[in-house]
Amino acid sequence: MPVIRELARAYQAFSAYSDAHVRQFDLTPAQFDVIATLGNTQGMTMGDIGEKTLITKGTLTGVVDRLVQKRLVQRATLVDNRRCVMVQLTPEGNQLFETVFPAHIAHLKERFNQLDATDLDQLQGLLTQLRQIF
Amino acid sequence: MPVIRELARAYQAFSAYSDAHVRQFDLTPAQFDVIATLGNTQGMTMGDIGEKTLITKGTLTGVVDRLVQKRLVQRATLVDNRRCVMVQLTPEGNQLFETVFPAHIAHLKERFNQLDATDLDQLQGLLTQLRQIF
DNA sequence: TATTGTTATACTCTATAACTATA
DNA sequence: TATAGTTATAGAGTATAACAATA
Numbered sequence: 480m481p482v483i484r485e486l487a488r489a490y491q492a493f494s495a496y497s498d499a500h501v502r503q504f505d506l507t508p509a510q511f512d513v514i515a516t517l518g519n520t521q522g523m524t525m526g527d528i529g530e531k532t533l534i535t536k537g538t539l540t541g542v543v544d545r546l547v548q549k550r551l552v553q554r555a556t557l558v559d560n561r562r563c564v565m566v567q568l569t570p571e572g573n574q575l576f577e578t579v580f581p582a583h584i585a586h587l588k589e590r591f592n593q594l595d596a597t598d599l600d601q602l603q604g605l606l607t608q609l610r611q612i613f
Numbered sequence: 614m615p616v617i618r619e620l621a622r623a624y625q626a627f628s629a630y631s632d633a634h635v636r637q638f639d640l641t642p643a644q645f646d647v648i649a650t651l652g653n654t655q656g657m658t659m660g661d662i663g664e665k666t667l668i669t670k671g672t673l674t675g676v677v678d679r680l681v682q683k684r685l686v687q688r689a690t691l692v693d694n695r696r697c698v699m700v701q702l703t704p705e706g707n708q709l710f711e712t713v714f715p716a717h718i719a720h721l722k723e724r725f726n727q728l729d730a731t732d733l734d735q736l737q738g739l740l741t742q743l744r745q746i747f
Numbered sequence: 748t749a750t751t752g753t754t755a756t757a758c759t760c761t762a763t764a765a766c767t768a769t770a
Numbered sequence: 771t772a773t774a775g776t777t778a779t780a781g782a783g784t785a786t787a788a789c790a791a792t793a
Contacts, residue, residue: 485740492747606619613626
């Protein structure tokens with residue numbers, strides 16, 4: 480089953496490249512994931528963020544704590560359901576998002592654009608299939 | 614660049630499935646990675662294992678320590694270069710490898726076989742290209 | 748009772764760099 | 771001096787489960 484090996488290798492190579500870039504902005508991959516998820520939204524509950532990022536709730540509390548410490552996000556309880564916590568980017572967080580996110584995409588594109596468009600389309604389709612299987 | 618998103622999602626889904634299975638055998642993903650790497654070999658040095666698994670040397674010492682504690686691997690210094698440490702599966706480690714590894718592959722195949730052979734071949738080729746880019 | 752988050756525990760991995768022994 | 775591993779440090783993510791507040 481060499482495809483399994485290739486999947487792991489390809490992703491490892493990709494994420495080493497991606498994570499190293501993210502770390503230059505003093506963000507861990509998980510922190511970047513949350514910032515990227517919150518970007519261009521009005522904020523999301525902890526539960527929503529957990530669903531999107533696949534970070535479990537116990538861990539997510541810690542990740543958000545550290546982002547709050549860095550003044551990149553803020554918490555607010557919902558008025559209509561006081562069990563829920565709304566997490567939003569602060570102005571600083573939003574500014575970071577607006578600079579880091581496009582820079583990061585550009586950094587990744589540098590590599591992905593070395594594949595031709597047809598291959599990228601195929602790859603995307605196959606990865607979608609793969610995800611649906613799991 | 615939706616292909617980036619799909620790559621991350623597909624891999625997350627895959628590794629959640631894979632890691633959960635591995636954990637049933639009381640192994641962390643990193644520990645399984647080392648066991649799988651050492652399987653069917655005469656043993657490897659720490660440096661070799663690090664290269665194969667992409668675990669950095671500081672971390673690898675800890676991972677191997679825990680495998681030694683579990684009596685799954687053993688260390689031995691090389692005679693001709695006493696700086697090098699040879700790591701080998703113990704009989705227990707080998708037995709674990711021989712049961713867990715095929716079981717794990719079978720577990721993964723269950724899902725991968727839901728794609729047809731042509732798609733798997735294509736995917737494999739594209740992933741190889743992707744890895745080479747990084 | 749069920750849901751949303753937080754807290755607690757114990758472990759594991761990560762990055763980085765200093766250090767030891769050997770070459 | 772260079773190399774192979776270990777050790778040290780500080781921080782972060784993981785699984786799991788108990789817990790508080792709210793519904």
